[in-house]
Amino acid sequence: MSENIVEFKNVSKWYGEGENRTEVLSNINLTIKEGEFLAIVGFTGSGKTTLINLISGLLEPDEGEVLFKGKPIKGTSHERGIIFQNYSLLPWLNVFQNVALAVKEVHPDWSQEQLTEHTERFIEMVHLTPAKNKLPKELSGGMRQRVSVARALSMDPEMLLMDEPLGALDALTRGVLQEEILRIWSANRRTALLITNDVDEGVFMADRIIPLNPGPNATLGPEYTIELDRPRDKKALNSDPKFKEVRTAILNYLVDLGEAAKLEKKAEFTLPDYQPMMPHSRTFPFFRRKKDRA
Amino acid sequence: MSDIGISTKAMGKSGVTFSPLKVLKGFIPKLDTKAIVKNALISLASILLFVLLWHLGANYLFNIEATAKIEKARTEQGAEAAAQMEACILSGDVSCQPNTLPSPQQVIVAAQNLWADHLSISAKKTAFKAKVATTNADRKAQGLKPIKYTGRPSFIDQILTSIKTVFAGFLLAMFIAIPIGIITGLNENLKTAFNWLIQIFKPVSPVVWLLLVFMIVKTLIRDPELDKSFIIAAISVGLCAMWATLVNTSLGVSSVKTDYMNVAKVLQLSLGKKIFKIIIPSSIPLIFTGLRITVSVAWMVLIAIELLAQSPGLGSFVWEEFQNGANDSNAKIIVAMFVIGIIGFLLDRVMLFVQQSVSFETQ
Structure with missing residues (x-):
C-alpha cells in the first residue's frame, strides 16, 4: 500500500498585500503518493514554480497547509532534493565541487575518501566524469543540467522535485536527459514531481499528469493516469494508441483553457503608431552609405 | 584535449610529418599583424604630434618670458642691461634662463641627469656601506643599531x-x-x-x-x-x-x-x-x-x-x-x-x- 508523501490542503498563495495582492495559487488540493512519478503541466506563468517551491520549502503557503509525510513543511530539507530550472550551479566551483558541497552537507561525518567516492559515483551516473574538473561556464546547457541532476540525487532525497529541468535545452538533449532521469529514477523508485510545459515530456515520464489551470488564481485540472508499461521506449510510444489518446486529451484540455483565457481578455490594447528608426537615417547625407543615398 | 590527440595520431598514420609548429599554429590565435602595425603607427604619430605641440608651446612661452625679462631689464637698468640680458639668454647661460614650461629636450636631459644622479648616489651608498661594514659588525655585537646612510x-x-x-x-x-x-x-x-x-x-x-x-x-x-x-x-x-x-x-x-x-x-x-x-x-x-x-x-x-x-x-x-x-x-x-x-x-x-x-x- 502506498502512502501519501505530500498533501496539499486548501492551499492558497499570493504575492503582495491589499490592492496589489495577486493570488497565484488558490485552493489547491493535491496528494502525491510515495514512489509515484507525478507531472504537472501548464502554461508559463501559471504558478508551477510557486507550487514546487511550496513543497521544497522555499515558500510557505498563505492559506491552508502543505504536509510532507503528515507534517507541515517548515523550511527546506535534505529529504526533498530540487533540480532548478536554471541549473543554479555555483559558477566559482567546478563540477566535482558543486556536487561535493551538497554531499558534505548531507553527510558531515563522512571521511574525505567516502565523500570523494560518493560524489564521483553520481558524476559518473550522469556521464560527466571527463568534465569533473571543469567550471560551469565551460559546459554546455545540457551538461550543466546534468550536474544539477547529480547534485540533487547525490543528497539521496526521498522526493525529487524537478522545476522545468529541461526547459532551456534543445529537443535532442532533452530526449537524452529524459531517458537518463528515468533510468536513474527507476533504479531506486523515489517519489518524483516533474513540472513541465511539455505535454509529451510529461506523458513519457510520469505515472500521472495534472494540468495546472493558468494563474492568477491557478487551480488544478482533472488528473490523467498514464497506464504505459515501464521502461518506456520513446520510438515505440509515438505509435502507441494509448499514448496518443492521453496526449491528445491533455493537449485538448490545455488548448481549450488557452482559448477560454483569450476570451476573458476583453480589453484592447492599441499600439502607438511608431515607425522603426533605421540606422543612418538621422545622420547627414554625407555620412550615408552610397547605396542608401541613391 | 582528446581532439588534439586524435588529430596528431591521424597525421602520423597518414604519413604526414609531425611538426609541433604546425600543431601550435592551429591553437594560437592568429595575430592580426596588419591591425597591430596600424595601431602602432597611429600611436606613434599621435605621440610625435603631442611632442611637436609641446615643443611649439614651450617655445612660445619661452619667448614671452624672455621678452618680459629683457623689457624688465630695460625699464629698471637701461638699454645696456637689456642688451646684456638678451645676449645672456641667447648664449644659453644657466644664470639667466627664463623660468617657464620646459621643452621636450630639456625634460629628456633632466631625466638623464636624474639617472646619473641616482647612479652616483648608489655608488656613494655602496662605498658608505663598505666603509661602515666593520663598525656595524662591532655595533651589532654590542647590541647597538647599525649606522645607516643618511644622505639625500x-x-x-x-x-x-x-x-x-x-x-x-x-x-x-x-x-x-x-x-x-x-x-x-x-x-x-x-x-x-x-x-x-x-x-x-x-x-x-x-x-x-x-x-x-x-x-x-x-x-x-x-x-x-x-x-x-x-x-x-x-x-x-x-x-x-x-x-x-x-x-x-x-x-x-x-x-x-x-x-x-x-x-x-x-x-x-x-x-x-x-x-x-x-x-x-x-x-x-x-x-x-x-x-x-x-x-x-x-x-x-x-x-x-x-x-x-x-x-x-x-x-x-x-x-x-x-x-x-x-x-x-x-x-x-x-x-x-x-x-x-x-x-x-x-x-x-x-x-x-x-x-x-x-x-x-x-x-
Missing part, C-alpha cells in the same frame, strides 16, 4: 618609497574596507548604522584626512625611531582610497543572486558556510572592481599627501623641486609627472589583470 635619496629611491607607501595604504584600505563591506552588506541594520558615516566621509578631501591622521598619530606614536611621516602618509592614503572597495563589497554581498541563495537554502548551509561558500565567492568580482578603483585613487592622492606630510617620495620630490626653483627644476617636475602617470597606468593594468582572472562569469 635619489629619484629612484623616491619612486620606490612612493610605491611602498601606496602599497601599505592599499593593504590598510583592503583590511578595513573588505570586512566592513561584508558586514554592512550582510546586515541591513549595520548598513543603516554605517551609512551616514560612509556617505559623509567618502567625499572628504585627502588633505583633511591627512590632518586628521596627523592629529591622532602624533599623539599615539612617541617613539622617535619610527618613521612617523611614512605612517601618516600610508594611513591617509588608505583612508582616502578605501571607500570604493567598501561600497563595492557591500553592494556585492547584499546583491547575491537569488539562485545562489536558494541553493544555500536547499542545501541548508549554516550561516558561516553560507557566507564563506556562497556570499563571498559570488561577490569577489565586485570586490576586485572596488580594489582596482582603490589602487588608482590611492596613487592619485598619494602625491598630494606626500607633498603635505613631508614623507619622502614622488610628492615631496615634486614639491621640493618647485620650491627649489633651480634652472632644471621645472624639467624635473615634468619627468616626475610622466613617471607618476606611467606607474599609475601600470598599477591599473596589474589590477585589471587580477580582476579578470578572478572573474568566473563567461568571458
Whole structure:
C-alpha cells in the first residue's frame, strides 16, 4: 500500500498585500503518493514554480497547509532534493565541487575518501566524469543540467522535485536527459514531481499528469493516469494508441483553457503608431552609405 | 584535449610529418599583424604630434618670458642691461634662463641627469656601506643599531618609497574596507548604522584626512625611531582610497543572486558556510572592481599627501623641486609627472589583470 508523501490542503498563495495582492495559487488540493512519478503541466506563468517551491520549502503557503509525510513543511530539507530550472550551479566551483558541497552537507561525518567516492559515483551516473574538473561556464546547457541532476540525487532525497529541468535545452538533449532521469529514477523508485510545459515530456515520464489551470488564481485540472508499461521506449510510444489518446486529451484540455483565457481578455490594447528608426537615417547625407543615398 | 590527440595520431598514420609548429599554429590565435602595425603607427604619430605641440608651446612661452625679462631689464637698468640680458639668454647661460614650461629636450636631459644622479648616489651608498661594514659588525655585537646612510635619496629611491607607501595604504584600505563591506552588506541594520558615516566621509578631501591622521598619530606614536611621516602618509592614503572597495563589497554581498541563495537554502548551509561558500565567492568580482578603483585613487592622492606630510617620495620630490626653483627644476617636475602617470597606468593594468582572472562569469 502506498502512502501519501505530500498533501496539499486548501492551499492558497499570493504575492503582495491589499490592492496589489495577486493570488497565484488558490485552493489547491493535491496528494502525491510515495514512489509515484507525478507531472504537472501548464502554461508559463501559471504558478508551477510557486507550487514546487511550496513543497521544497522555499515558500510557505498563505492559506491552508502543505504536509510532507503528515507534517507541515517548515523550511527546506535534505529529504526533498530540487533540480532548478536554471541549473543554479555555483559558477566559482567546478563540477566535482558543486556536487561535493551538497554531499558534505548531507553527510558531515563522512571521511574525505567516502565523500570523494560518493560524489564521483553520481558524476559518473550522469556521464560527466571527463568534465569533473571543469567550471560551469565551460559546459554546455545540457551538461550543466546534468550536474544539477547529480547534485540533487547525490543528497539521496526521498522526493525529487524537478522545476522545468529541461526547459532551456534543445529537443535532442532533452530526449537524452529524459531517458537518463528515468533510468536513474527507476533504479531506486523515489517519489518524483516533474513540472513541465511539455505535454509529451510529461506523458513519457510520469505515472500521472495534472494540468495546472493558468494563474492568477491557478487551480488544478482533472488528473490523467498514464497506464504505459515501464521502461518506456520513446520510438515505440509515438505509435502507441494509448499514448496518443492521453496526449491528445491533455493537449485538448490545455488548448481549450488557452482559448477560454483569450476570451476573458476583453480589453484592447492599441499600439502607438511608431515607425522603426533605421540606422543612418538621422545622420547627414554625407555620412550615408552610397547605396542608401541613391 | 582528446581532439588534439586524435588529430596528431591521424597525421602520423597518414604519413604526414609531425611538426609541433604546425600543431601550435592551429591553437594560437592568429595575430592580426596588419591591425597591430596600424595601431602602432597611429600611436606613434599621435605621440610625435603631442611632442611637436609641446615643443611649439614651450617655445612660445619661452619667448614671452624672455621678452618680459629683457623689457624688465630695460625699464629698471637701461638699454645696456637689456642688451646684456638678451645676449645672456641667447648664449644659453644657466644664470639667466627664463623660468617657464620646459621643452621636450630639456625634460629628456633632466631625466638623464636624474639617472646619473641616482647612479652616483648608489655608488656613494655602496662605498658608505663598505666603509661602515666593520663598525656595524662591532655595533651589532654590542647590541647597538647599525649606522645607516643618511644622505639625500635619489629619484629612484623616491619612486620606490612612493610605491611602498601606496602599497601599505592599499593593504590598510583592503583590511578595513573588505570586512566592513561584508558586514554592512550582510546586515541591513549595520548598513543603516554605517551609512551616514560612509556617505559623509567618502567625499572628504585627502588633505583633511591627512590632518586628521596627523592629529591622532602624533599623539599615539612617541617613539622617535619610527618613521612617523611614512605612517601618516600610508594611513591617509588608505583612508582616502578605501571607500570604493567598501561600497563595492557591500553592494556585492547584499546583491547575491537569488539562485545562489536558494541553493544555500536547499542545501541548508549554516550561516558561516553560507557566507564563506556562497556570499563571498559570488561577490569577489565586485570586490576586485572596488580594489582596482582603490589602487588608482590611492596613487592619485598619494602625491598630494606626500607633498603635505613631508614623507619622502614622488610628492615631496615634486614639491621640493618647485620650491627649489633651480634652472632644471621645472624639467624635473615634468619627468616626475610622466613617471607618476606611467606607474599609475601600470598599477591599473596589474589590477585589471587580477580582476579578470578572478572573474568566473563567461568571458
